[in-house]
Amino acid sequence: MDARGRLYFMTNRGVAQWTPENGPGPNYQTRVFSMNQGLPSNECNQGAFYRDSAGRLWVGTVAGAAVYDPALETLPPVRSVVLEQTRVNGRPFELTAGQRLRHAENNLAFEYALLDFSEPDAIRYQVQLEGYDPAPSAWTTETRAVYTNVPSGTYTFRVWARDPHGRVIAMSPLAFQVLTPWWLTWWAWVGYVGCGFGAVYAGVRWRLRALERQNAELEAKVAERTAALAAAKAEVEAQNQALAAAKTEVERKNAALDEKVAALEASQRRADRIFSALAEALPGTVLDGKYRLGRKLGAGGYGVVFAGEHLGLQRGVAVKVFKPVAGNDSAEALERFRREGLLAAQIRDRHVVEVMDAGVSGEGMAYLVMELLEGYAVREEMRGGGLGVGRALRVCGAVCRGLAAAHGVGVVHRDVKPENVYVDWSGGEEVVKVVDFGIATVLERGGGGGLETLTGTGAVVGTPAYIAPERVVGGEYDGRADVYAVGVMLYEMVCGVLPFGGRGESGIRVLLAHVHDVPVGPGKMVAGLDEEVSGYMLRLLAKDAGERPTAAEAAAELERLADKVAAEGGVVRSGSLEREVSVSDTIQETLGGKAVAEGDATMATATSLSPKPAATPPEMPSSLTAPTDGADTSDTTGQPR
Structure with a gap:
């Protein structure tokens, strides 16, 4: 600031002088000194500025120093x-x-x-x-x-x-x-008014003569139409009698159809009661001569999950017994379930829940046998206050390791989400596992199909918030559709909100957003987020599947980025997860946790619900407690809601 109260700012376009003006508010007049006024260069350094005792202003530029003496400033004469x-x-x-x-x-x-x-x-x-x-x-x-x-x-x-x-x-x-x-002009308007009156008078006279002619013609037509209407009335009465007879016949057939529907509903209710009674009686029995069923861990609309024991190996297992519903009780459906269960069992990776056996018992009950896990779903950890960036990268890297193993044997998960990622402590150390490979979907849909997928074809299956764009439009897809879902999950873990559908939109609106909308950059959502991490998160969410990495490539890169974040030593917390209701919950409440085009009960491992206290890591959600035996507290995955 000089003696006259004027402010000076060093910019890359010269020295800006702000002169206060009289009037309300902070008003300033701006004047810029540049090379035209003698500066060596327009590139000035804000830090290289000095005002000496004589009031002169010294400015440092990239081409040298310059001095400005306000005392020598003179005003030129006023121009016109x-x-x-x-x-x-x-x-x-x-x-x-x-x-x-x-x-x-x-x-x-x-x-x-x-x-x-x-x-x-x-x-x-x-x-x-x-x-x-x-x-x-x-x-x-x-x-x-x-x-x-x-x-x-x-x-x-x-x-x-x-x-x-x-x-x-x-x-x-x-x-x-x-x-x-x-x-x-006024005289022109007088002429307009006179011409208007004349035109109106001539029009009225012409209209009166035309109406007289039309009246005569209408009287003749009325007589002709009256005779035609009498004939039409007689014909309509005959048709009404025929319609009345047809209506009586339709009502008779509808009554018969209602009786058949009522009989079918009663049959379905009896089947439900029989299965419910059977589920209550199964604990303590031996299934297929190999598995002794213990307490019920959970029940849903399409099956019941029991804690069990493999009699030959004396090993604890989780056994899911599927409920017969219309369309999944045919011989073809049961054979499809058996073959796809064998395919799921081929996935061998520590980050995938182990499917040990699948089949149909001698009593005709389809079942699935999995390892018994001890721990919690990642969704519970997210609700406990959010994940750090490094933690989120580690978890998603482990998920991609498991998906890569599944893709290697031709299995696409199609429902990757935090609820289907499990933190297991049964081995004394933390292992992230992918659960729920959707075999239950096949039983619900029934029908034919090969082993290309673990569910039927012709429908969009999964949770809308995590479905890849190519699946929404019905195009061909591969394991990179699962990588897209991992990208959505990583975005939710780091930013605290879903990239699409974060305000409780309908399922259809969320699906369209996957195809057309662009997510907000993670760097704008989380202050201090590493730019490389932010860029790779957006690559996982690429609309074109060809621009996404494979699951194996993603696993390696996510682990590298996690190491980088850890090496930098900065702790960047993810975005706030504290909101009235999560978008995933909103979508499940809106769509009932079912698929968009088919309600598919998902497959997942059951939990023992009692992880070892000494193995629980610090600041993690405690293990889930076992539900009261017989209470319907979970879906068909066996995980409590």
Whole structure:
């Protein structure tokens, strides 16, 4: 700041001088000193600025130092504002004070200038066409004012200029008039009114004669139509009698159909009661001669999960017994379940729940045998306050390791989400496992199909918030659809919200967002997030599957990024997960946790619900407690809701 209270700022375009102006509010006039005023370079350094005892300002630039002495500043004489040229309808026109223009000469352009050539870039202008503009314009560098279709009236054109030193100079006002066209004068309106009265009178007379002719014609047509309507009435009455007879027949058939529907519903209710009673009686029995069933861990609409024991190996297992429903009780459906269970059992990886056996007992009950886990779903850890960035990268890297093993044997999960990622402590150390490979979906759908997928074809199966774009549009897909779901899960872990559908939208709206919308950059959601981590998260969410990595590639890269975050030593917490209700919960409440086009009960491992206390890591959710035996507290995965 100099002695006159003016502020100076060093910029890459020179030295900006702010001079306070009188008036309400913080108003400043800006003037920029550049190479045109003697600076060695326009590139100035804010830190290289000094004011000496004499009040001189020293400025450092990339080309050397410069000095400015406000005491030597002198104001040049005030210059005049002149009207350089006037154009009417695009042509040069000598417009003088008091001149009258025809009504057609109403497109005006004024060119003006302040005769000061010292700093032309610092000059500002303000104009007003009194009688047309309600107020003067804002200060601009524009030296031309254009007015089109100026209505008739008397006008005065005014110009004000503000020189580089803040002085305002006014141009002599220019008054002129735009005349009214002859067809809008008072005597023209009198003629219009007279012609109008004459036209109305002639029209009324012509209309009266036309109405008389039409009346005669209508009377003849009425007589003709009356006879036709009488004949049509007789025909309609005959048709009504035929319709009444048809209605009686339809009502008879509908009554018979209602009786059949009621019988089918009663049959289904009996089947439900029989299965419920069977589920209560199964604990303590031996299934297929190999598995002794223990307490019930959970039940859902399509099956019951029991804690069990392999009699031959004396090993604890989780056994899911599937409930027969319409469409999954055929011989073809049971054979498909058996073959796909064998395929799922081929996945051998420590990050995938082990499917030990699958089959149909001698009593006709389809079942699935899995390892018994001890721990919690990742969703529980997210609800406990969120995951750090490094933790989220580690978990998703382990998920990709498991998915890579599944993809290697031709299995696409299609429902990767935090609820299907389990933190297991049964071995004394933490192991992230992928659960629920959707075999239950096959039983629900029934029908044929090969082993290309673990569920049927022709429907979008999964949770809408995690479905890849190529699956939404019904295109071909592979394991990179699962990688997309991992990207959604990682985004939710790091940012605290889903990339799409974060405000409780409907399932259809969320699916369309996967295809058309672009997610907000993670770096904008989480302060201090590593740019490489943010960029890789967006690559996992690429709309084109070809731009995404495979599960194996993603696993390696996520683990590398986790090591990088750990090595940097910064602890970046993920975005807030504390909201009224999570988007995933909202979607499950809206769609009932089912698939968009088919309600599929998902397959997952059961939990023993009692992890070892000593193995529980710090600041993690405690293990889930076992539900009361017989209570329906979980879905078909056996995980409590």
